[in-house]
Amino acid sequence: MRRAVIAFTAFLGGLVLLLSSPAWADGEALKGTLQNQGQPVNGVKISVTTQDGKPVAEVTSGADGKWQVPVPKAGEYKVTLDQKTLPSGVALKFKDKDTLTVQVYEGSQRNVLFALGAAGQQGNGPASSDSSFWNRVAQLTFEGFNLGLIIALAAMGLSLIFGTTGLTNFAHGELLTLGAMSAYFFNVVLGIQLIPATVIAVIVGGAFGYLQDRFFWGKLRQRGSSLLAMMIISIGLALFLRYLFLFLFGGESAAYTDYNAQAGIQVGPISAAPKNFIAMGIELAVLLIVGLALLKTRTGKAARAVADNPALAASSGINVDRVIRIIWTAGGAVAALAGVMLGLSQNVGYQMGFQILLLVFAGVTLGGLGTAFGALVGSIVVGLFIQLSTLVVPTELKTVGALLVLILVMLFRPQGILGRRERIG
Amino acid sequence: MDWNSIFVTTVKASIGLETVVYALAAIGLNVQFGYAGLLNFGQAAFLGVAAYGLAVTVATFQLPFWLGIVIGLAATVVLAFLLGIPTLRLRADYLAIVTIAAAEIVRLIFRAVKFKDVFGGSDGLQSFSGDFYAMNPYAPGSYGIGSITFTERTMWVLTVGWILVALSCALVYLLMKSPWGRVLKAIREDEDAVRSLGKNVFSYKMQALVLGGIIGCLGGFVFALGQASVQPDLYGTEFTFYAYTIVILGGAARVFSPVVGAAIFWVLLVFIGNTLAEAVGSGVIPSSIMTVSQAGSVRFMLVGLGLMLLLIFRPQGIFGDKREIALDAR
Amino acid sequence: MHADTTTAKKEAALAVFAGLETEPGVPKPDPILVIDKVVRRFGGLTAVDVDHVEIQRGSITALIGPNGAGKTTFFNQLTGFDTADAGSWTFNGKPMNGVPAHRVARQGMVRTFQLTKALSKLTVMENMRLGAQNQRGENFFRALIPGSWRGQEDEITERAEELLERFKLAAKRDDFAGSLSGGQRKLLEMARALMVGPELVMLDEPMAGVNPALTQSLLGHVKNLREEGMTVLFVEHDMDMVRDISDWVIVMAQGAVIAEGPPDTIMSDQRVIDAYLGAHHDAPMSVEEAEEQLHEAEAELEAEIEEKA
Numbered sequence A: 001m002r003r004a005v006i007a008f009t010a011f012l013g014g015l016v017l018l019l020s021s022p023a024w025a026d027g028e029a030l031k032g033t034l035q036n037q038g039q040p041v042n043g044v045k046i047s048v049t050t051q052d053g054k055p056v057a058e059v060t061s062g063a064d065g066k067w068q069v070p071v072p073k074a075g076e077y078k079v080t081l082d083q084k085t086l087p088s089g090v091a092l093k094f095k096d097k098d099t100l101t102v103q104v105y106e107g108s109q110r111n112v113l114f115a116l117g118a119a120g121q122q123g124n125g126p127a128s129s130d131s132s133f134w135n136r137v138a139q140l141t142f143e144g145f146n147l148g149l150i151i152a153l154a155a156m157g158l159s160l161i162f163g164t165t166g167l168t169n170f171a172h173g174e175l176l177t178l179g180a181m182s183a184y185f186f187n188v189v190l191g192i193q194l195i196p197a198t199v200i201a202v203i204v205g206g207a208f209g210y211l212q213d214r215f216f217w218g219k220l221r222q223r224g225s226s227l228l229a230m231m232i233i234s235i236g237l238a239l240f241l242r243y244l245f246l247f248l249f250g251g252e253s254a255a256y257t258d259y260n261a262q263a264g265i266q267v268g269p270i271s272a273a274p275k276n277f278i279a280m281g282i283e284l285a286v287l288l289i290v291g292l293a294l295l296k297t298r299t300g301k302a303a304r305a306v307a308d309n310p311a312l313a314a315s316s317g318i319n320v321d322r323v324i325r326i327i328w329t330a331g332g333a334v335a336a337l338a339g340v341m342l343g344l345s346q347n348v349g350y351q352m353g354f355q356i357l358l359l360v361f362a363g364v365t366l367g368g369l370g371t372a373f374g375a376l377v378g379s380i381v382v383g384l385f386i387q388l389s390t391l392v393v394p395t396e397l398k399t400v401g402a403l404l405v406l407i408l409v410m411l412f413r414p415q416g417i418l419g420r421r422e423r424i425g
Numbered sequence B: 001m002d003w004n005s006i007f008v009t010t011v012k013a014s015i016g017l018e019t020v021v022y023a024l025a026a027i028g029l030n031v032q033f034g035y036a037g038l039l040n041f042g043q044a045a046f047l048g049v050a051a052y053g054l055a056v057t058v059a060t061f062q063l064p065f066w067l068g069i070v071i072g073l074a075a076t077v078v079l080a081f082l083l084g085i086p087t088l089r090l091r092a093d094y095l096a097i098v099t100i101a102a103a104e105i106v107r108l109i110f111r112a113v114k115f116k117d118v119f120g121g122s123d124g125l126q127s128f129s130g131d132f133y134a135m136n137p138y139a140p141g142s143y144g145i146g147s148i149t150f151t152e153r154t155m156w157v158l159t160v161g162w163i164l165v166a167l168s169c170a171l172v173y174l175l176m177k178s179p180w181g182r183v184l185k186a187i188r189e190d191e192d193a194v195r196s197l198g199k200n201v202f203s204y205k206m207q208a209l210v211l212g213g214i215i216g217c218l219g220g221f222v223f224a225l226g227q228a229s230v231q232p233d234l235y236g237t238e239f240t241f242y243a244y245t246i247v248i249l250g251g252a253a254r255v256f257s258p259v260v261g262a263a264i265f266w267v268l269l270v271f272i273g274n275t276l277a278e279a280v281g282s283g284v285i286p287s288s289i290m291t292v293s294q295a296g297s298v299r300f301m302l303v304g305l306g307l308m309l310l311l312i313f314r315p316q317g318i319f320g321d322k323r324e325i326a327l328d329a330r
Numbered sequence C: 001m002h003a004d005t006t007t008a009k010k011e012a013a014l015a016v017f018a019g020l021e022t023e024p025g026v027p028k029p030d031p032i033l034v035i036d037k038v039v040r041r042f043g044g045l046t047a048v049d050v051d052h053v054e055i056q057r058g059s060i061t062a063l064i065g066p067n068g069a070g071k072t073t074f075f076n077q078l079t080g081f082d083t084a085d086a087g088s089w090t091f092n093g094k095p096m097n098g099v100p101a102h103r104v105a106r107q108g109m110v111r112t113f114q115l116t117k118a119l120s121k122l123t124v125m126e127n128m129r130l131g132a133q134n135q136r137g138e139n140f141f142r143a144l145i146p147g148s149w150r151g152q153e154d155e156i157t158e159r160a161e162e163l164l165e166r167f168k169l170a171a172k173r174d175d176f177a178g179s180l181s182g183g184q185r186k187l188l189e190m191a192r193a194l195m196v197g198p199e200l201v202m203l204d205e206p207m208a209g210v211n212p213a214l215t216q217s218l219l220g221h222v223k224n225l226r227e228e229g230m231t232v233l234f235v236e237h238d239m240d241m242v243r244d245i246s247d248w249v250i251v252m253a254q255g256a257v258i259a260e261g262p263p264d265t266i267m268s269d270q271r272v273i274d275a276y277l278g279a280h281h282d283a284p285m286s287v288e289e290a291e292e293q294l295h296e297a298e299a300e301l302e303a304e305i306e307e308k309a
């Protein structure tokens, strides 16, 4: 697990960090966060010089691994990490990359990423023997499932909302962020242990889903808003919420208080922190419960019926509005849980939901828009594909592979894995 | 608060580089989304491939500037075909998902360390705009009225930019008056009906996608040249969302509305940003409520809020005709 | 049959059909459309399985059958809106399977839809102009030179005005099509189809949802099409109307053609009675059929609501 968690964290963390500095923020600066296997690395000396070698400043990374150097103006700077100051057991992944030349644009804070790894295993990636190749496959499959399950949690809600209301909800990712951030608030700010904090976050998520439908989407449906209008409204809502999170939380990503520094355990070929196994267990359990609820309970059957054909369901006496409200509530709660899980495997940041939204879309479309179980299958395929693709493509491009597959599926099986075609005439 | 400086920045913003870029992106999007009803959520990628086409040709391969422009245009057309062929026969929301995914793919490839030699990684590329500024007819100096002034470089970029905006508007005007535009508007409403009347719907959608992409790509050129650099993260999904906001703000399916929309959008963004920053800086808004960096995020919260309110209360935007657009939230 | 509506064309059409057998797939002397073994399945459901059918040129042929018989699906196959799983058909001797919808229309085989597809955000006149074929201004580059298409546009407008006059829509010329009543939309859709200049007009339930005051005029227009030398194939439920205007009737049930014959006698055909009775009275409705009916009702309701809005 560790390796991929690093990779995954570095990748997503890098995305978060880079994106979190919009080109129009004020005060040029260089900054970064040093992390080794998800843990902050402090006390490392970083020096910044101008392109022609004039020193600008020298800092050491803080307890949270962060460092920041304000620079006088936009331009090119050289950032050097002093390898001698790295704690023992930690080294640069690429020994020769201790000096990076970066461009700082006007008004922007530039993030600089130094890739760290355990000493002795840095460098040249999968130059490994046969058995370790299969270990890697096993490891990546595990991680793929983990990611796929998180995506699936979000995708079931998104898919059912699409099926019942026709809404392509671009603000669904923010439900995840909300969950992760509520848990962060209760856990880090109020000091509640993460498990009860998660429970509260899930309740908050459910309540938010309920309220959204009750006072927003429901009202819009009553007015007869077109689906296109609602889709763009959801983009507006997503923007609003995302920047509200930025306002409240700040641009840096952060970790929960608990389960931070767990030593990895080895299960067969797979090594991961215990929290990952437990998270996966929770995800599986929740998906199972949701699945059973859809199959066995009255409301669940009604939900699927409505997703299948709202008009028919309505005429056969199902209270469509009630079903939709339940879907929103449950969808919000499950998405909040997915957010916490995502925050646990990477970190909590205001962009996390937005970034995973595309993968959720990929899962949902792959499975066939509007079918709950299709979304489940599609999401797991996406998760597996993303992780396993790192066997052949660089980690930074693994999302590219998944998105390409999405496009190819559109080409050959537009109705998705479990979907059906539309009617004409 | 310094109202004079706020005024000056606001006026400059209304005709400045970002307005031109957003206007071109939005004019293109208006062809695709406003007139043809295509949900292109990858407009940023069209600007991106154009800008990078130019930058890579000149900066990475040391080839001539005009070849860079040709390659940028060609890359745009290729992207349009790549996106259009699989999705234009499918439901509208599929195009949305594919284009948003493709835009993300493009951005991730541009910023990949793997291709740093070609695309420059997350730093992007510089030093490709020399030939463009060598053509600058403005003598060095400062141009403008009163305290609203631009350097000769900015003047040159803005001149070219606004000429492109004017030409694009003229093109869209002519097309939308013609039977070609009529087919497009009909497709927006019901493609099966149009098909039953013997029109090749797929071909028209493709033409709209390519045309919108090319107009957007002009914005990509202007952006790259105006900044004298390209950077992958400027071409993210949010850029596309802002372009949508602009189209809807001005009023979809109106020739000039993207231009006015872009000016208003950018001015408001700059104005609100400046005012808030001033208010926080001068202590009018205490820092316990908002810090300067938080003020930055408030602007974008307002964009989101504005987009929602527009669609709910005035989907036709400023200039649109309510009876004529597909967006009515009623 | 009313004597006053019997014209030379009608006589001619009836004469052709006079001696024909009433077996499904009976050959016609001068078929415009010949269909062989067309099959369309949706999952386990075979919606269309037509062995052989010919449509006589210059006649009005009605396609009837209980709800869910597969009439609309059959139309979709023939006009290229959906891909058949198997089968072939020729129009004027040219093979048409696999031909995309817009090419089918260009060949002269134009359809309308069960749920009206008036383009409500275009004006009535723009709707009409859209129907015209080979427009120079519909080419991207020529569109940029108004001089190159203005002349043709004027001709098209003139033709459209004549048709609108005939369909009593001239007063609505510049109104948005969305402001028309349901019946007027049906009229507009038919008029627009005529702008294409079709040889074969295929109407899917042209009278559905039209108020009785307008049905007579719609019927008149359909008859007129034959007078002008066009062939009409239409789907209809109301047997009175079928009897009134059609020269020949084809009956579909459960995807297959089960009988053909002249309108006067077809309803007394045992196979037809069985099909209709089987579907409606004798056996209790299957869940699927019940669903389908609900469906239809819903769709019609929706269409009505849409028309009111």
Ligand SMILES: Nc1ncnc2c1ncn2[C@@H]1O[C@H](COP(=O)(O)OP(=O)(O)O)[C@@H](O)[C@H]1O
Residues within 6 Å of the ligand: A421, A422, A423, A424, C042, C045, C047, C065, C066, C067, C068, C069, C070, C071, C072, C073, C074, C292
């Ligand atoms: N796209 C589709 N998917 C699944 N079943 C369909 C589809 N289109 C039609 N059907 C089914 O095919 C049968 C024939 O439908 P249709 O052609 O609409 O009948 P008709 O027009 O004769 O009333 C019905 O049982 C209908 O439910």
Ligand SMILES: [Mg+2]
Residues within 6 Å of the ligand: C071, C072, C073, C114
């Ligand atoms: Mg039908």
